[in-house]
Amino acid sequence: xxxxxxxxxxxxxxxxxxxxxxxxxxxxxxxxxxxxxxxxxxxxxxxxxxxxxxxxxxxxxxxxxxxxxxxxxxxxxxxxxxxxxxxxxxxxxxxxxxxxxxxxxxxxxxxxxxxxxxxxxxxxxxxxxxxxxxxxxxxxxxxxxxxxxxxxxxxxxxxxxxxxxxxxxxxxxxxxxxxxxxxxxxxxxxxxxxxxxxxxxxxxxxxxxxxxxxxxxxxxxxxxxxxxxxxxxxxxxxxxxxxxxx
Numbered sequence: 001x002x003x004x005x006x007x008x009x010x011x012x013x014x015x016x017x018x019x020x021x022x023x024x025x026x027x028x029x030x031x032x033x034x035x036x037x038x039x040x041x042x043x044x045x046x047x048x049x050x051x052x053x054x055x056x057x058x059x060x061x062x063x064x065x066x067x068x069x070x071x072x073x074x075x076x077x078x079x080x081x082x083x084x085x086x087x088x089x090x091x092x093x094x095x096x097x098x099x100x101x102x103x104x105x106x107x108x109x110x111x112x113x114x115x116x117x118x119x120x121x122x123x124x125x126x127x128x129x130x131x132x133x134x135x136x137x138x139x140x141x142x143x144x145x146x147x148x149x150x151x152x153x154x155x156x157x158x159x160x161x162x163x164x165x166x167x168x169x170x171x172x173x174x175x176x177x178x179x180x181x182x183x184x185x186x187x188x189x190x191x192x193x194x195x196x197x198x199x200x201x202x203x204x205x206x207x208x209x210x211x212x213x214x215x216x217x218x219x220x221x222x223x224x225x226x227x228x229x230x231x232x233x234x235x236x237x238x239x240x241x242x243x244x245x246x
Contacts, residue, residue: 002030002168004060006160009035015059016117016126023061023122030168032060034160054132055145058160060167062123066175071116071123072233073179073219074171075101078114078125080186081167086111088162090150097191100221100238105191109144127163131156180217187214192240199223199238209241 005028012018015033022031035057064071079098086106087093097105104112115126130145131152146152154162173181187193190212198209199221210225221232 001172003028004161004164004168005031006157006164007031007033008157009033011035011037011039013039014126015057016115016124019059019061019124019126020117020119023063023119023124027061029061029063029122030164032058032160032164034058034157036156052130052133052135054156056127056129056131056156056159056163058129058163059124059126060164062125062171063121064123064175066178068118070179070218071118072101073174074123074125075114075116076179076186076215076219077170077174077182078116078127078167079104079112080182080189081170082112082114082127082129082163083189084166084170085159085162086146089146089152091146092149093189095149096189098186098189099191100215101219103141105141106144106149108142110141111144111146125167129159129163131159179219183215183217183219190214192238196241197223197238198241199232200236201232202236212238 012035015035015038018033037053038057062074079102082104083096083098086096091106095107099105102114103110112127112129117124130143132145132147134143134145192212193214195212196209197212198207200207208225210223213222213224216222216231221235223230223232
């Protein structure tokens with residue numbers, strides 16, 4: 001198992017920035033950073049992540065032995081690990097959904113997000129989880145927090161350790177058994193599965209519609225379109241057909 005070394009800070013610009021710099025300086029896999037506030041938190045596609053005190057801002061260094069083309073699967077492995085922890089906290093599994101590839105929703109409201117940033121020999125997994133406070137200025141989703149669903153008597157440090165322990169447990173399985181081991185487990189939480197969706201392929205607003213079949217064996221998004229079954233490693237965004245973009 002990976003040795004987890006959690007470093008805590010009162011504040012920082014971004015835990016991902018600290019972890020990235022640390023990895024460049026040679027810090028080992030499992031070194032992690034927990035900050036009680038961030039001044040420049042961010043999410044996927046450089047979206048701002050509102051960093052309210054009382055919430056969890058956590059990043060960890062990963063040095064995968066797996067082929068680099070598979071590293072993006074770790075976004076789903078991290079997200080699934082967070083979902084497993086939320087289930088242990090007592091949140092109803094019927095309320096939890098994963099919005100591919102990196103957002104976790106509870107009761108159709110965003111509770112957590114995952115941000116992966118990589119270099120040639122490491123990847124940083126950043127996790128933002130709303131625990132005690134709910135951002136009010138999110139445009140794409142309503143937001144929620146852990147304390148809306150359970151009376152959690154744990155410190156942020158204890159929550160961080162639970163997430164890291166679960167992730168590195170799953171990470172070891174991913175290294176040995178590959179993503180396919182997790183495919184259906186994650187599909188069970190996949191938002192819009194079997195629904196008619198429209199995906200925005202890139203910033204030029206090129207779109208395609210079809211049925212979201214679920215995850216492929218490599219963690220890709222599988223779409224049954226008019227052109228047949230298509231597989232995507234990356235898209236800009238997607239939404240239910242005839243609804244707004246998210």
